Amino acid sequence: MDSKKIKRQRIFFVYPPAQTINRDDECLSDIPMTLPVDMMSLSSLAKKRGYETKFCDYAKKNETVYDFLRDLRVFKPDFLVLNVSAEKLKEDLSILTQARELLEDTVVITKGAVFNNNSYGILQQYPEIDIALRNEFELSFDEIIEYKNLKDIKGITYQINNKITSTPDRKTPDNLDYLPFLDRDLIDNNSYQRPDTKEPQSAIRVQKGCPLDCFFCTISSINGKNVRYRNTDLIIKEIKECINKYNIRDFIFLADSITLDNNYVQRLCRQIIRNNLKINFSTNARIDLINKETALLLKKAGCNLITTGIESGSQKILDKTDKNLNLERIKEGVKALKEAKIQIYACYLTGLPWETKETIKETYKFAKELNTQFASFYTASALKGTKYYDYITKNRLSEANCENPYIYPITRSYGLSSDEIYDFNKKMNRNYYLRPNYILKTALEINSVTKLKYYFDTFIKIIKNDF
Numbered sequence: 001m002d003s004k005k006i007k008r009q010r011i012f013f014v015y016p017p018a019q020t021i022n023r024d025d026e027c028l029s030d031i032p033m034t035l036p037v038d039m040m041s042l043s044s045l046a047k048k049r050g051y052e053t054k055f056c057d058y059a060k061k062n063e064t065v066y067d068f069l070r071d072l073r074v075f076k077p078d079f080l081v082l083n084v085s086a087e088k089l090k091e092d093l094s095i096l097t098q099a100r101e102l103l104e105d106t107v108v109i110t111k112g113a114v115f116n117n118n119s120y121g122i123l124q125q126y127p128e129i130d131i132a133l134r135n136e137f138e139l140s141f142d143e144i145i146e147y148k149n150l151k152d153i154k155g156i157t158y159q160i161n162n163k164i165t166s167t168p169d170r171k172t173p174d175n176l177d178y179l180p181f182l183d184r185d186l187i188d189n190n191s192y193q194r195p196d197t198k199e200p201q202s203a204i205r206v207q208k209g210c211p212l213d214c215f216f217c218t219i220s221s222i223n224g225k226n227v228r229y230r231n232t233d234l235i236i237k238e239i240k241e242c243i244n245k246y247n248i249r250d251f252i253f254l255a256d257s258i259t260l261d262n263n264y265v266q267r268l269c270r271q272i273i274r275n276n277l278k279i280n281f282s283t284n285a286r287i288d289l290i291n292k293e294t295a296l297l298l299k300k301a302g303c304n305l306i307t308t309g310i311e312s313g314s315q316k317i318l319d320k321t322d323k324n325l326n327l328e329r330i331k332e333g334v335k336a337l338k339e340a341k342i343q344i345y346a347c348y349l350t351g352l353p354w355e356t357k358e359t360i361k362e363t364y365k366f367a368k369e370l371n372t373q374f375a376s377f378y379t380a381s382a383l384k385g386t387k388y389y390d391y392i393t394k395n396r397l398s399e400a401n402c403e404n405p406y407i408y409p410i411t412r413s414y415g416l417s418s419d420e421i422y423d424f425n426k427k428m429n430r431n432y433y434l435r436p437n438y439i440l441k442t443a444l445e446i447n448s449v450t451k452l453k454y455y456f457d458t459f460i461k462i463i464k465n466d467f
């Protein structure tokens, strides 16, 4: 970057044209989280330092690399920040190669979970990248745009004249109070809606980090094992800004697992209730840590949906995940949420190395018994940085010639091929929603035309197996 001596004024935040579920590094892979939370956070910091910022999600706009090149010519950014996903790494970064000539005076910064473990190798492959952000990227980014000397900025990998340098990791802060309010002027808020009500929906950062290190999960390597919450006063203030300035009352509370500290959750809920905010929100939680009191308070504060990873209905498989989950505790958590009338989105993961036809059947039986409002059966992907990835590599359980060295999307178990696992999931995803009792119960709960349309469209997709 030091060789690119220019007066920095404009920053262009980009979601590349490749379609993917989620570009933010969240334990929310089940929720199509298209809101560019991390870019909005960085834009907020940049504006505080007087920069002009712009954002484009080319996939959402159905635009191509040619539109990206056009925007680069017009906006002429001093910094380009690319949010990269592990899943689409090659496609995402290929746009830099195509834009090479337009980027001569632009500092290219990349951000994404994939850089936490592999930044050196990726920068070697892509000389167009000047700086890759690693952990606690907001703090590093702020120092970069403040022109601090790169060698003194922790948590980055950078290259100057093909010489690559990785600075030491950044120490995890004790809380999340350093995070700015998201820059909601960066986007058209009305185009990010809650799927079933079509109300504008935003996100609020609440918690990061997880002390566990589950077999398949990257969260502890991305957000650290240190569980950090954000000050509830700041959260209330940000919610009020959303209501008063943007007319947004629907939120996703971003958390790797909000219920790791029930006292905090209860305090936040009480504060929302006391302030009479009248909001709706969904969040991510460990189901076994939910108790009756927390569930009731969550409901009273406006929580309408909890997304949770149940993973398997086989205790044997659950034990292999290192998630420390127990089928009986799962049932109790589900019961508490159902009694509080909070909907549950249960996520199941099939295809881990020890999966058999019998364990998959146990999972489906358990899912029907829990009978949550939503359920998704996913095929496990092994991401670099997980124990799963190392296991697959060592035991050669990847079935495809995988072009992306940072993720094995097609793996098998010892007893089942990847095709068999995929077919099981397809059937379970379909059959779960086509149960007559489920259809009847859901139909009775529909209370608006918008919801009717949403459920009808979803139903048609399920019939066509198009999801």
Ligand code: SF4
Binding pocket: 027, 210, 211, 212, 213, 214, 217, 218, 219, 220, 256, 257, 286, 309, 323
């Ligand atoms: S409990 Fe496991 S799956 Fe959930 S965030 Fe922590 S490490 Fe990931």
